[in-house]
Every structure is written in structure tokens, then in C-alpha cells.
Amino acid sequence: MSERKPFELQLNSVTMKVYELDIPKFTAYRIVFSSPRPQLIVARARNADKKVFWTSIPEGRQKEAEALGNLIEDYLSKKENS
Amino acid sequence: MCYYNGTKVTRDEYIRLKHLEKLVANYQFMDRDVINGFDFGVTAIVKPVEGKEDIEIVPMEWGFIPDPGVWPFWETREQVNQGRRPHKDPRGKFVDGLNFLNAVSEEIVKKGKVYRTAALNRRCLFISSGYYEWRHIFPLNKRTGEPLKTAKKYPYRVGYKGRDYFFIAGIWQEWSDAETGETVNSAALTTTSGNLVTGHIHNSKNRMPTMLTEDLAWEWLFGNLSEQRVQEIASFQLPWEDISYYTLAKDFLSSHEPWKEHFYPELPPLDIPGAEAPAPQGQMELF
Structure with missing residues (x-):
């Protein structure tokens, strides 16, 4: 398991460094905050209806995972289209 | 479902x-820029593979959890979590937490001390690329010229000169929660008196972690050590010239x-006779 070069996202006054984790068969990111908030790992998963959702790894920070996972997705799709 | x-x-x-x-x-415990002991999180520990002269790197909780049979008799995770932090005792008196992050080398094998059995039987190494310590400076009162009572604190990063990683002597203990059966390996690092450099930096306590040379690290892990030798290695003070x-x-x-x-x-700058203070990077680049 390794990490790719990070990209940066900004939310309000907090800068986040986002590292893509290179793990076969998983899409997961490690987020390091410029604030004292502990780092967070988010991963794409599928719910029982086969719909994709973002989850924190380990469990416990679901709301953050959803919000930041979507932010990462927006960033990547804009980058792809630019 | x-x-x-x-x-x-x-x-x-x-x-x-x-x-x-x-x-x-498994990945995260090896990839942390800063590990704050007071988080009681996991850290990378080197320990011998049982029965072999070989090592393994394993995650352990930093903050030694003593055997439940000895003081402070922690049997459950709840007792550990409460006991580690400042709390009110059963009489309602506010008491400091027992964090067991650092084992004072001078007392490590003393009979009756909480670390003795682990020091004699379960020694390990903390892997570090540098540790952090605060230097206390007491500014002078502008009117009286006397030092103020409250210090300004300046953080330092301390390392082993010329080495990206180094080893700190440690001891470990397996502990099980009597309620849940959860088994945890936990560790404490040993500390010794500060040398000329580290003592000046950690000038409030004059202590430093026991940073070991490669030979001493190997002996700490695999040596058939007498009590006296355990005490000697735990108290080893890396020369100040080797400190960055x-x-x-x-x-x-x-x-x-x-x-x-x-x-x-x-x-x-640190007051070290005969030593030049290292110039900050920004200044070096100017010349």
C-alpha cells in the first residue's frame, strides 16, 4: 500500500491535503487538515441497493466522510473536464 | 445484511x-508525522520475534498498561481511560492521571516498581525520526529586570545527527480487558538525564528519551542482560555531539x-561551550 502525490482542497479557512491511497480494488483517500482536526480516511463503498456512498474508515465519522468525499469527487471531475 | x-x-x-x-x-501507524503521547494512540515498535534472533515491527499503544495484578490494578478499558487522565478519585479529590508514557531509567528495575518485570523480560524499541521538546525562556520584566514567572515556550525538534531514523529504548506489556477480552500490547519509552544539548532544550526537566546506538539497540533487544546492564542501557546518554x-x-x-x-x-542560542549554534535554514541559503 502506498500513496500518490497529494492535492489540496480548501474549505472555509481550512486547507486539506488529500492523498490517494494506492490499494488494489479500493478507492480511498487520506485527508490531512491544517486545523487540529484528526486526519480522516474516506472510501467509496456500495450500499445494499448497489448505490455508491462515501464512508469513513474506520466507522464513526460518516457525516464528514460524505461531505468531504463529495468534495473530492467534485474536484476530480472538474480536473478531468478542464 | x-x-x-x-x-x-x-x-x-x-x-x-x-x-x-x-x-x-497497519499503514497509518507507520506514517505519522507527529505522535502525541497524550493521545495514547498506536506507534511503531520493534520487538524480537519469539525464539529467534529476528525482529518484527508491530503497532502498540504508547502508554504502558500495567498487569492488572499490580498497582494501579486496571482491569477494564474504562479504568484505563479514566486512570490515564486527570480525574476525581473515589473520595472526590482531583488527582493527576497516570499516563505511563515514559519510564524513568534510574528506577526501571527497582523492586516494587511497575516497569520492573517488563524491563527484565520484555524490551522493545520505539522507531523515531525525531522527537519534540519545549525550551522554557523566562522574559525579563522591563521595569525590574527580574525574570517573569511565566515562561515562553519554544518547540524544538531533536534528532540523531546523520540518521533519518533512530531507536529509543522501550518496554512493553500485554494486557487484557477483564470485561471484553480485548487484548492490547502497550509500551513505554525510557528516559535518561539530558545531555548538554537536550538538557538545555528540555530545561524544565533536564530529561531525554534513551536514544540508542545500533549496537546498544541490538543488545537491548537480544542480550541476556543482568539487572545492572538493563539499568545501564536504559540510562545511556547519547553524547551531545550526536544530537541534531x-x-x-x-x-x-x-x-x-x-x-x-x-x-x-x-x-x-543554546549555551554550549565550544559549539556553534546551527544556523536556521533560511539564513544558510542567503550565503
């Missing part, structure tokens, strides 16, 4: 995510780059 983070997922997906948890946990150090920004703990050097113009 199972639930992960409150979302209904299939059993297959649940197992997949649990597998990811494991991969990530520089100052950090005061908010380094929440920084993206906690290792980044920061220069304080008002901070006097």
Missing part, C-alpha cells in the same frame, strides 16, 4: 470494508509540515 457507519450494506461489502480498515490501520536540533513554529502540531524549521530572532 449488515450496517457500516449506519448504512445498510451487503455482507460482502461489509467484509471488504473491514479488510480496508485493517490495511489502513532546530526550532519549530509554535503551532507545529496542527501544521501540514510539522517538521519545518522556524527561526525566532528573540531566542538566544
Whole structure:
């Protein structure tokens, strides 16, 4: 398991460094905050209806995972289209 | 069906995510810029493979949890969590926590001490690329010229000159929660008196972690050591000439780059006879 070069996202006054984790068969990111908030790992998963959702790894920070996972997705799709 | 983070997922997906948890946990303990002891999180520990002259690197909780049979008789995780932090005792008196992060080398094998059995039988090494300590400077009162009572604290990063990683002597202990059966390996690092450099930096306590040379690290792990030798190695003081150090920004703990050097113009250099203070990086680049 390794990490790719990070990209940066900004939310309000907090800068986040986002590292893509290179793990076969998983899409997961490690987020390091410029604030004292502990780092967070988010991963794409599928719910029982086969719909994709973002989850924190380990469990416990679901709301953050959803919000930041979507932010990462927006960033990547804009980058792809630019 | 199972639930992960409150979302209904299939059993297959649940197992997949649990597998990811494991991969990530094993990775994260090796990849932390700063480990704050007071978080009681996991850290990378080198310990001997049982029955072999070989090592393994394993995650352990930093903050020694003593055997439940000895003082302070922690039998459950709840007791550990409460006991580690400042709390009210059964009589309602406010008491300091027993964090067991650091084992004072001078007393490590003393009979009756909590670390004795581990020091004699379960020695390990903490892997570090540098540790952090605060130097206390008491500014002078502008009117009286006397030092003020409250110190200004300047953080330093301290390392082993010429080495990216080094070893700190440690001891470890297996502990099980009497209620849940959870088994945890926990460790404490040993400390010794500060040398000329580290003593000046940690000038409030004059202590430093027991940073070991490669030979001593190997002996600490695999040597058939007498009590006296355990005591000697635990008290080993790396010569000050082998110490590298520089100052950090005061908010380094929440920084993206906690290792980044920061220069304080008002901070006097360490008072080390015959040694030149290392110039901050920014200044070096000017010449």
C-alpha cells in the first residue's frame, strides 16, 4: 500500500491535503487538515441497493466522510473536464 | 445484511470494508508525522520475534498498561481511560492521571516498581525520526529586570545527527480487558538525564528519551542482560555531539509540515561551550 502525490482542497479557512491511497480494488483517500482536526480516511463503498456512498474508515465519522468525499469527487471531475 | 457507519450494506461489502480498515490501520501507524503521547494512540515498535534472533515491527499503544495484578490494578478499558487522565478519585479529590508514557531509567528495575518485570523480560524499541521538546525562556520584566514567572515556550525538534531514523529504548506489556477480552500490547519509552544539548532544550526537566546506538539497540533487544546492564542501557546518554536540533513554529502540531524549521530572532542560542549554534535554514541559503 502506498500513496500518490497529494492535492489540496480548501474549505472555509481550512486547507486539506488529500492523498490517494494506492490499494488494489479500493478507492480511498487520506485527508490531512491544517486545523487540529484528526486526519480522516474516506472510501467509496456500495450500499445494499448497489448505490455508491462515501464512508469513513474506520466507522464513526460518516457525516464528514460524505461531505468531504463529495468534495473530492467534485474536484476530480472538474480536473478531468478542464 | 449488515450496517457500516449506519448504512445498510451487503455482507460482502461489509467484509471488504473491514479488510480496508485493517490495511489502513497497519499503514497509518507507520506514517505519522507527529505522535502525541497524550493521545495514547498506536506507534511503531520493534520487538524480537519469539525464539529467534529476528525482529518484527508491530503497532502498540504508547502508554504502558500495567498487569492488572499490580498497582494501579486496571482491569477494564474504562479504568484505563479514566486512570490515564486527570480525574476525581473515589473520595472526590482531583488527582493527576497516570499516563505511563515514559519510564524513568534510574528506577526501571527497582523492586516494587511497575516497569520492573517488563524491563527484565520484555524490551522493545520505539522507531523515531525525531522527537519534540519545549525550551522554557523566562522574559525579563522591563521595569525590574527580574525574570517573569511565566515562561515562553519554544518547540524544538531533536534528532540523531546523520540518521533519518533512530531507536529509543522501550518496554512493553500485554494486557487484557477483564470485561471484553480485548487484548492490547502497550509500551513505554525510557528516559535518561539530558545531555548538554537536550538538557538545555528540555530545561524544565533536564530529561531525554534513551536514544540508542545500533549496537546498544541490538543488545537491548537480544542480550541476556543482568539487572545492572538493563539499568545501564536504559540510562545511556547519547553524547551531545550526536544530537541534531532546530526550532519549530509554535503551532507545529496542527501544521501540514510539522517538521519545518522556524527561526525566532528573540531566542538566544543554546549555551554550549565550544559549539556553534546551527544556523536556521533560511539564513544558510542567503550565503
